[in-house]
Amino acid sequence: MSANIHDQTLRWYGRRRGHKLRPGRQALMETLLPRLRLELPPAGATLDFEGAFERCVSEVWLEVGFGAGEHLAAQAGARPDIGFIGCEPFINGIAGLLSLIASEGLTNVRVFDDDARKLLPCLPEASIGRIYALFTDPWPKKRHHRRRFIADQTVGELARVLADGGELRLASDHEGYVEWMLERVARHPDFSFPARSKGDWTDRPADWVETRYERKARKQGLKPVYLRFLRRPRTI
Numbered sequence: 001m002s003a004n005i006h007d008q009t010l011r012w013y014g015r016r017r018g019h020k021l022r023p024g025r026q027a028l029m030e031t032l033l034p035r036l037r038l039e040l041p042p043a044g045a046t047l048d049f050e051g052a053f054e055r056c057v058s059e060v061w062l063e064v065g066f067g068a069g070e071h072l073a074a075q076a077g078a079r080p081d082i083g084f085i086g087c088e089p090f091i092n093g094i095a096g097l098l099s100l101i102a103s104e105g106l107t108n109v110r111v112f113d114d115d116a117r118k119l120l121p122c123l124p125e126a127s128i129g130r131i132y133a134l135f136t137d138p139w140p141k142k143r144h145h146r147r148r149f150i151a152d153q154t155v156g157e158l159a160r161v162l163a164d165g166g167e168l169r170l171a172s173d174h175e176g177y178v179e180w181m182l183e184r185v186a187r188h189p190d191f192s193f194p195a196r197s198k199g200d201w202t203d204r205p206a207d208w209v210e211t212r213y214e215r216k217a218r219k220q221g222l223k224p225v226y227l228r229f230l231r232r233p234r235t236i
């Protein structure tokens with residue numbers, strides 16, 4: 001049976017916790033996370049971004065599975081005019097992002113410390129300008145494919161929450177997962193795939209910050225693939 005995106009009890013198969021946090025990071029989990037945590041609205045309601053960020057923002061962007069947070073922090077630092085929501089259930093990763101937010105004094109980031117599939121149905125239609133899901137787990141075994149973040153239900157939700165012309169950026173170093181993502185997103189009627197030549201998916205775009213996982217993959221001789229999709233304008 002496929003996962004139901006509106007089911008708030010969706011099962012999480014990834015890691016929640018790694019090594020014990022250093023005292024400074026543990027302190028940030030107790031003091032900073034409660035201030036930045038994005039809470040889900042009551043069932044059936046949608047999130048209101050009004051006043052969600054400490055500063056005025058022109059758009060809201062989302063990163064799913066930010067890992068240790070270096071990409072999200074770099075994007076947030078480069079674009080203070082944008083409000084960023086980062087989703088990540090892995091506690092050590094969240095602590096890493098909090099440490100960057102604190103050291104860089106970022107005021108335009110909110111954190112959803114759980115499975116992004118629970119947040120997506122609560123976001124208003126056409127409310128997000130860009131979505132990153134970089135190197136989300138490929139779950140290579142066939143019997144685990146249904147655990148992949150990119151799935152028919154999620155792609156429908158991503159299309160619903162993206163604004164017209166908004167961008168969906170995906171990356172992976174796993175060939176099977178790249179094919180899987182292309183099958184589901186490029187063929188979705190709400191998305192276009194503007195890539196024209198090989199370099200469009202083999203070369204990392206200039207404004208695309210290298211992630212920790214990507215660096216590890218390259219060291220192992222793997223070749224990451226970068227996919228950009230655009231949300232087609234809605235017709236009235």
Ligand SMILES: C[S@@+](CC[C@H](N)C(=O)[O-])C[C@H]1O[C@@H](n2cnc3c(N)ncnc32)[C@H](O)[C@@H]1O
Binds near residue numbers: 087137214
């Ligand atoms: C392989 S790591 C990559 C982390 C980071 N994006 C990078 O490139 O270094 C995949 C991350 O995606 C997160 N992830 C996978 N599915 C997710 C979901 N449905 N919601 C939020 N995070 C998710 C995992 O917890 C994990 O930290």
